[in-house]
Amino acid sequence: MKKILLLLANGFEAVEASVFTDVLGWNKWEGDESTEVITVGLHKQLQCTWNFSVIPEKLLHEIDLKDFDALAIPGGFEEAGFYEDAFSEEFQTVVRHFDEQKKPIATICVASLILGHSGILQNKKATTYNHPTSKRLEQLQSYGANVANERIVYTEHIITSSNPGTAFDVAFGLLEMLTSPDNTLKVKDLMGFK
Template identity: 85%
Template sequence: MKKILLLLANGFEAVEASVFTDVLGWNKWEGDGTTEVITVGLHKQLQCTWNFQVSPEKLLNEIALEDFDALAIPGGFEEAGFYKDAFSEEFQQVIRHFNENKKPIATICVASLALGNCGILQNKKATTYSHPTSKRLAQLQSFGASIINERIVQTDHIITSSNPGTAFDVAFSLLEMLTTTENTQKVKDLMGFK
């Protein structure tokens, strides 16, 4: 069984988290059965970007990072306090662990800024929220990343993406890294994706 750590910062976007639980959950029941997602946060109660709260299954201090095979991080909004958690030392230590062990790391939208902030995107191809009105690409570049203007950028074991609209594709890319292309196609077909 491949265990995926879904790391939730306060102020995360629920839809960006739910694609990981859905795609990897469909795989658990309808695909090859090898993926299990555990939601983890720094607080017992997390406020989503919009109007509801969630309770992660585990707190960060209750888990052993060695037990996990991949890391998934949804993005969120500064106004909702996302970067307070995402740029915290506890959060950064998790990212460094997965990077040092070359385990898959999948991020959606601005979650890639957490990777940049802890230094693992130095001279690596990456992207983040890329709308022309946004300062986020420049911020990612300031962390040393080589900006690639594509919807999704995969460099080695790291996936970054440019907006919430990429969420399902990122989750499927992670599934493919953890299983096979054939299995991923089967799950996509069952979920109604081409």
């Protein structure tokens, strides 16, 4: 069984987290049955961007990072306090661990800024929230990333994406990295994605 650490910061967007639980959950029951998602946070209760509360299965200090095969991180809103957890030393340690082990890391929207903040995107191609009214691409570039204004960017074992609309594609991309293209097509078909 491949265990995926779904790392949740206060202020995360619920829809961006739910794609990982759904896609990898469908795989657990209907695909090759090889994936299990564990939700992890710094607090016993987390507040989503739109005031939806979530109780993570584990607190970060309760887990051993070596037990996990991949890392998934949804984005969130600054106004909801997302960057307080996201830029914490605890989150940075998690990111650096998975990068050092070259294990898959999948982020949606501004979650790539967590990777940039940790230093792992230095001289690597990446993207983040790219709406013309946003300065997030410039922020990502300030971390030394080679910014690509693209929908989704795959660089080595890392997936970054440009907005919430990419969420399912990122989750399927992570599933393919963990299983196979054929298995991913099967799960997509079962979920109604053609």
